[in-house]
Amino acid sequence: MKNRMLIVLSMLLLSGAACLAQGPSAASDAKPSSLNLPGQRYPQVDSQRRATFQLRAPDATTVKIHLVDDEYDMVKGANGVWSFTSEPMDVGFHYYWFVLDGASVTDPASKTFFGNNRLSGGIEVPSPDEDFYHFKDVPHGVVSERWYFSKSANAGRRVFVYTPPDYDTNTTARYPVLYLRHGGGEDETGWSVQGYMSFIMDNLIAEKKARPMIIVMDSGAGGMGGMRGMGGMGGGSNAMVDELLPMIDSTYRTIADRDHRGMAGLSLGGTQTFQTTQANLDKFAWIAAFSSPFQFPDVKTGYNGLMADPEAFAKQVKLFYLSMGENEVRWGGTRPFHQELEAAGIEHVYYESPGTSHEWQTWRRSLYDLAPRLFQPEPEEQE
Amino acid sequence: MKNRMLIVLSMLLLSGAACLAQGPSAASDAKPSSLNLPGQRYPQVDSQRRATFQLRAPDATTVKIHLVDDEYDMVKGANGVWSFTSEPMDVGFHYYWFVLDGASVTDPASKTFFGNNRLSGGIEVPSPDEDFYHFKDVPHGVVSERWYFSKSANAGRRVFVYTPPDYDTNTTARYPVLYLRHGGGEDETGWSVQGYMSFIMDNLIAEKKARPMIIVMDSGAGGMGGMRGMGGMGGGSNAMVDELLPMIDSTYRTIADRDHRGMAGLSLGGTQTFQTTQANLDKFAWIAAFSSPFQFPDVKTGYNGLMADPEAFAKQVKLFYLSMGENEVRWGGTRPFHQELEAAGIEHVYYESPGTSHEWQTWRRSLYDLAPRLFQPEPEEQE
Numbered sequence: 074m075k076n077r078m079l080i081v082l083s084m085l086l087l088s089g090a091a092c093l094a095q096g097p098s099a100a101s102d103a104k105p106s107s108l109n110l111p112g113q114r115y116p117q118v119d120s121q122r123r124a125t126f127q128l129r130a131p132d133a134t135t136v137k138i139h140l141v142d143d144e145y146d147m148v149k150g151a152n153g154v155w156s157f158t159s160e161p162m163d164v165g166f167h168y169y170w171f172v173l174d175g176a177s178v179t180d181p182a183s184k185t186f187f188g189n190n191r192l193s194g195g196i197e198v199p200s201p202d203e204d205f206y207h208f209k210d211v212p213h214g215v216v217s218e219r220w221y222f223s224k225s226a227n228a229g230r231r232v233f234v235y236t237p238p239d240y241d242t243n244t245t246a247r248y249p250v251l252y253l254r255h256g257g258g259e260d261e262t263g264w265s266v267q268g269y270m271s272f273i274m275d276n277l278i279a280e281k282k283a284r285p286m287i288i289v290m291d292s293g294a295g296g297m298g299g300m301r302g303m304g305g306m307g308g309g310s311n312a313m314v315d316e317l318l319p320m321i322d323s324t325y326r327t328i329a330d331r332d333h334r335g336m337a338g339l340s341l342g343g344t345q346t347f348q349t350t351q352a353n354l355d356k357f358a359w360i361a362a363f364s365s366p367f368q369f370p371d372v373k374t375g376y377n378g379l380m381a382d383p384e385a386f387a388k389q390v391k392l393f394y395l396s397m398g399e400n401e402v403r404w405g406g407t408r409p410f411h412q413e414l415e416a417a418g419i420e421h422v423y424y425e426s427p428g429t430s431h432e433w434q435t436w437r438r439s440l441y442d443l444a445p446r447l448f449q450p451e452p453e454e455q456e
Numbered sequence: 457m458k459n460r461m462l463i464v465l466s467m468l469l470l471s472g473a474a475c476l477a478q479g480p481s482a483a484s485d486a487k488p489s490s491l492n493l494p495g496q497r498y499p500q501v502d503s504q505r506r507a508t509f510q511l512r513a514p515d516a517t518t519v520k521i522h523l524v525d526d527e528y529d530m531v532k533g534a535n536g537v538w539s540f541t542s543e544p545m546d547v548g549f550h551y552y553w554f555v556l557d558g559a560s561v562t563d564p565a566s567k568t569f570f571g572n573n574r575l576s577g578g579i580e581v582p583s584p585d586e587d588f589y590h591f592k593d594v595p596h597g598v599v600s601e602r603w604y605f606s607k608s609a610n611a612g613r614r615v616f617v618y619t620p621p622d623y624d625t626n627t628t629a630r631y632p633v634l635y636l637r638h639g640g641g642e643d644e645t646g647w648s649v650q651g652y653m654s655f656i657m658d659n660l661i662a663e664k665k666a667r668p669m670i671i672v673m674d675s676g677a678g679g680m681g682g683m684r685g686m687g688g689m690g691g692g693s694n695a696m697v698d699e700l701l702p703m704i705d706s707t708y709r710t711i712a713d714r715d716h717r718g719m720a721g722l723s724l725g726g727t728q729t730f731q732t733t734q735a736n737l738d739k740f741a742w743i744a745a746f747s748s749p750f751q752f753p754d755v756k757t758g759y760n761g762l763m764a765d766p767e768a769f770a771k772q773v774k775l776f777y778l779s780m781g782e783n784e785v786r787w788g789g790t791r792p793f794h795q796e797l798e799a800a801g802i803e804h805v806y807y808e809s810p811g812t813s814h815e816w817q818t819w820r821r822s823l824y825d826l827a828p829r830l831f832q833p834e835p836e837e838q839e
Contacts, residue, residue: 110574110575111573112573128559129558129559130556130557130558130559131557131558132517132518132557132558133516133556133557133558133559134515134517134557135515153558170564171561173513173516173556173557173559173561174513174514174515174516174517174556174557175512175513175514175515175516175536176511176512176513176516176556176561176564177564178554178556178559178561178562178564179561179562179564179568179575181553181559181560181561181562181574181575184575185562185568185575190494190495191493191564192493192562192564192567192568208603208611208612210605213602213603213604215600215601215602215617216600216601217598217599217600217601218598218599218600218601218648218654219596219598220591220596220654220655221596222593228591229591234598241707241708244627265601271601271603272603324624325624
């Protein structure tokens with residue numbers, strides 16, 4: 074009887090504690106996010122993938138957190154520190170910010186990331202079984218910030234260029250080029266910062282799983298470079314093809330033909346990829362779109378009618394690659410498009426990222442899955 | 457009489473308006489700061505170099521702005537927008553953040569910059585007579601983000617490396633190297649972001665005023681790279697000399713001797729420069745410190761007693777360069793040190809940046825003044 078009382082009492086106390094915490098509470102194994110600024114203990118992520126955020130704002134009346142696509146109330150605790158613990162999150166990178174007495178501000182404890190047309194905080198939820206995007210002790214390429222004069226903008230434009238580990242030592246080698254686009258509301262920093270693209274490529278190249286290549290990351294907006302928001306739907310296509318592409322080919326040791334040039338993009342960047350490559354099939358033979366939200370090529374008229382002839386399309390387009398997160402709903406058009414392509418007998422590769430949504434882990438995995446397929450000889454061309 | 461009444465009335469109205477504005481008000485020629493995020497109208501700077509900041513925080517009780525070294529109250533206006541206009545500011549870059557109901561947060565309208573051991577907003581006050589640090593239509597070098605494995609940290613470290621415009625095309629040329637340090641509370645991003653070092657170098661090289669050189673920007677803290685705070689006083693010196701320097705010499709086409717290797721730093725980075733070069737005079741022959749706060753070399757014992765012999769010192773140290781802002785007070789030790797050197801007959805170059813203080817415009821000008829003097833033959837060696 075005494076024992077049963079204790080158990081009931083314990084349960085009441087536990088449920089009370091849970092109530093007081095207003096939502097889930099973090100497990101004691103929580104660790105600081107890898108995206109925190111030096112010395113910052115919060116945000117933290119526990120082994121259940123629950124993230125705990127804190128903000129010291131002693132005089133605030135209300136503090137909310139905008140995390141991924143939703144807003145949640147934070148709770149004021151001792152010393153004027155507000156906190157919130159999330160439900161278990163998907164692995165990978167997520168944007169967040171605070172709404173502090175009506176002002177939308179980033180967490181001073183987090184590095185900042187350009188997304189949603191603003192600078193946001195970021196939290197990184199570790200993925201215990203994956204290290205393909207981690208820094209490893211392998212030969213490293215570099216990501217160069219390059220400014221060039223754009224005639225159409227009559228101003229400087231900024232582009233980031235990944236060159237593989239052997240680029241500087243193997244000074245007579247020439248390389249294929251992938252043009253890689255960020256998503257809507259992001260900018261040319263997205264792939265190297267949120268996407269860890271250089272670690273993904275360094276690791277693949279070290280394992281000889283991907284061919285060394287140059288990767289060009291520009292802004293999908295037409296403007297003057299630097300930090301940019303969401304461009305038009307085909308944003309920056311003309312500037313990319315007319316100005317950036319010749320500059321890259323004259324500046325880097327590229328193999329400057331369509332068989333050694335590809336374009337890929339995520340979300341809106343995938344839509345831009347469809348549009349740019351359809352209009353410039355003489356320049357691009359490798360095409361990939363991750364989680365593209367809309368304006369898929371029409372299987373009857375797409376690529377100037379080339380898709381209506383699956384054999385001709387497969388001959389012209391060396392790789393037509395599509396991917397999305399398994400749990401994507403709002404921007405989930407890629408799966409039905411893939412089914413449409415299958416029904417029409419159009420050769421393509423389709424990948425689904427398990428357990429993820431419209432987010433960077435989907436796109437990191439997509440690049441990891443895509444890169445080994447790029448610029449490889451056709452099976453019959455192989456020795 | 458009627459006219460006089462009107463004049464008095466106007467004066468009253470004008471003084472009333474000034475009172476309501478609680479401080480200086482911006483001139484109507486104010487323009488958005490070049491460091492604003494896309495589409496952001498504020499902060500703005502007027503022709504009198506007064507900066508106006510705004511923050512929409514409808515439910516806030518108090519909002520202050522921390523600008524440079526001081527804190528000011530912001531005033532709530534219509535629509536819940538708080539604002540503040542500064543007194544005329546020095547030209548160049550200044551850090552700022554808001555204190556919103558007790559929480560210290562960055563302005564969501566500004567790009568962010570690592571300084572004061574945190575991410576801050578930044579405002580750029582144009583300098584009408586100077587464009588040496590602006591983007592121009594000249595050949596451009598690149599700033600590469602390079603990760604490498606550090607044995608002492610047992611982790612990846614990040615370094616930024618500037619290579620000059622002809623580096624990739626002139627593939628047999630070898631280049632001198634300048635190691636360039638940020639200030640305390642800043643990190644390895646400081647010189648290329650706040651300092652515009654690549655535009656300064658591109659412009660100087662285009663005008664043939666500076667010799668093309670490689671510039672290496674690492675973190676002055678010993679840790680694992682990435683974003684870093686203030687290191688120890690000699691922070692990172694050993695890792696720089698023992699690990700970074702050989703990596704640079706084996707990765708880039710450097711001229712790997714002391715006559716073609718220099719080190720410079722600003723503020724705490726200048727102190728680190730003194731300490732590193734004194735301990736490694738076999739590796740560095742070009743030495744520069746901008747606005748260094750403390751621990752100047754002792755003219756009797758500095759550089760292992762070499763300074764006690766001005767002739768020997770001048771022979772060994774190809775350039776000993778010092779600078780500061782004309783208006784520096786708190787960290788103003790460089791001017792008296794320069795006078796001490798003069799009295800002791802120790803050869804050096806001293807530069808004062810007119811009208812500026814302990815801030816980036818001083819350091820941009822210092823780099824612009826220093827770079828043409830670096831890696832030049834002695835007068836008698838010239839043809």
